[in-house]
Amino acid sequence: MKIKKILLAGAVLGLAGFTLSACGGVSSSSSGDSDSKELTFMFRGGEDEKKAYEAAIKQFEEAEGVSVKIIATDADQYATKLQAAISGGNMPDVFYIEQGNVMAYVDNGVLLDITDEIENSDFDLANVWEYGVDSYRYDGEKVGEGALYGLPKDVGPFALGYNKQMFEDAGIALPDNDTPYTWEQFAQVAQELTKDTDGDGNLDQWGTGFNVNWSLQSFVWSNDGDWINEDKDTVTVDTPEFAEALQFFADLQNVYEVTPSISDSQTLDTYQRWMNGEIAFFPVGPWDMSTYATLDFEYDLMPWPAGSTGVPATYVGSLGIGVSSNTEYPDDAVKLVEYLSASEEGQQQLVDAEIQIPNLIDMAETWASDTATVPANKEEFLQIVQDYGRALPAATTYNAEWYDEFFINIQPVLDGDQTAADYLQEVQPKMQQKLDAALQQQATAN
Numbered sequence: 001m002k003i004k005k006i007l008l009a010g011a012v013l014g015l016a017g018f019t020l021s022a023c024g025g026v027s028s029s030s031s032g033d034s035d036s037k038e039l040t041f042m043f044r045g046g047e048d049e050k051k052a053y054e055a056a057i058k059q060f061e062e063a064e065g066v067s068v069k070i071i072a073t074d075a076d077q078y079a080t081k082l083q084a085a086i087s088g089g090n091m092p093d094v095f096y097i098e099q100g101n102v103m104a105y106v107d108n109g110v111l112l113d114i115t116d117e118i119e120n121s122d123f124d125l126a127n128v129w130e131y132g133v134d135s136y137r138y139d140g141e142k143v144g145e146g147a148l149y150g151l152p153k154d155v156g157p158f159a160l161g162y163n164k165q166m167f168e169d170a171g172i173a174l175p176d177n178d179t180p181y182t183w184e185q186f187a188q189v190a191q192e193l194t195k196d197t198d199g200d201g202n203l204d205q206w207g208t209g210f211n212v213n214w215s216l217q218s219f220v221w222s223n224d225g226d227w228i229n230e231d232k233d234t235v236t237v238d239t240p241e242f243a244e245a246l247q248f249f250a251d252l253q254n255v256y257e258v259t260p261s262i263s264d265s266q267t268l269d270t271y272q273r274w275m276n277g278e279i280a281f282f283p284v285g286p287w288d289m290s291t292y293a294t295l296d297f298e299y300d301l302m303p304w305p306a307g308s309t310g311v312p313a314t315y316v317g318s319l320g321i322g323v324s325s326n327t328e329y330p331d332d333a334v335k336l337v338e339y340l341s342a343s344e345e346g347q348q349q350l351v352d353a354e355i356q357i358p359n360l361i362d363m364a365e366t367w368a369s370d371t372a373t374v375p376a377n378k379e380e381f382l383q384i385v386q387d388y389g390r391a392l393p394a395a396t397t398y399n400a401e402w403y404d405e406f407f408i409n410i411q412p413v414l415d416g417d418q419t420a421a422d423y424l425q426e427v428q429p430k431m432q433q434k435l436d437a438a439l440q441q442q443a444t445a446n
Helices: 047-064 075-087 099-107 115-119 130-134 164-170 183-192 212-222 240-254 262-267 270-275 286-292 330-342 344-352 361-368 379-388 401-408 420-445
Strands: 038-044 067-073 094-098 151-157 159-163 281-284 299-302 314-323
Touching: 038 047, 038 075, 038 330, 047 067, 047 330, 047 344, 067 075, 075 094, 094 099, 094 330, 099 314, 099 420, 115 330, 130 151, 130 314, 151 286, 151 330, 151 379, 159 164, 159 379, 183 240, 212 240, 212 314, 240 420, 270 281, 281 286, 299 379, 314 330, 314 379, 330 344, 344 361, 361 379, 401 420
Parallel strands: 038 067, 038 094
Antiparallel strands: 094 314, 151 314, 159 281, 159 299
């Protein structure tokens, strides 16, 4: 199948001379006979992930008699290099795919339909998280239904973590694993944990340190607001529910004063302050576990605070693994996808590296039942995937430009210089214009 050139937001295309050997990063030498079949697998990740994949792929090579060339890039280089490979007609056989790129990749002939191969394989697809599988289904109109164009590399529940030592030192009861704080309770506890601990007149411990790009979703969704309607054709940020959530988020800094100020953040960002034990509440993803294993304090997971719905909310991300539509070895490429996504051996390598929860549901339940290792409440990750997590608003639209527009000029709200309601009335038409353009782009592609 001829691959069409794709123009995606932020892509650098037109590199006709690009070859896979130029992908950079860390590339392992292939094992096996030089005359044997060789697949190329391109992905992004840190050192822990690279080591885990090297071990998993070595097992695959030995089991299948197929050699695999690993092409690893840093996260910030991956999209550009993959899109350059697509443009140059030199795609890897197997590669990571972002949720938000599924529609464009399918419409432009990049991804192989692997439905038949997966359905006829001997592993139990029902034992893989439904959210992860459905993220790579596409029927030509919307994601979540139709043919399968990949399997999940992972599912990424974005949980809320807290510093247990800080609670114990302050004599405050630990958060309940089953009952979320209300916003009022959350703000009160955060205020109690915001302190000048050394008596020099300056705060050096704070309740929160949330990034608006990754944490606002929880507050909006739990307050019955959203960025977009169910039909994915109307931007819905200009509602009272959304305004209330955004205003509360901004008030955490400006009214409740439980978030480091701008000047404090310039000295040290909130991530580093969390790592130093100076922040009480901070988001935690499964990919953080290997890094957070070295913290000097014990942390655990809890439900996100709930707005008017009384129900917590947060997002679940995912990366997928897909197959090039022009691979020379489609059967072997699909086997590699199956192995990395859904084999016990492959999953164990990734889980042992502490970079994700298991894709296999039964393995995940056993993993989460281990309360002796940190975080003890790993069950919270599973609750998010099964119950209260959602895809990011742009994950199932044709591009993310409309969603990105929301954050471009939001700083005055966060600084307390503009009300949330005024900002949302101002930004909604701009977002709608870009969503309309995305819908037109999708219609043209089909």
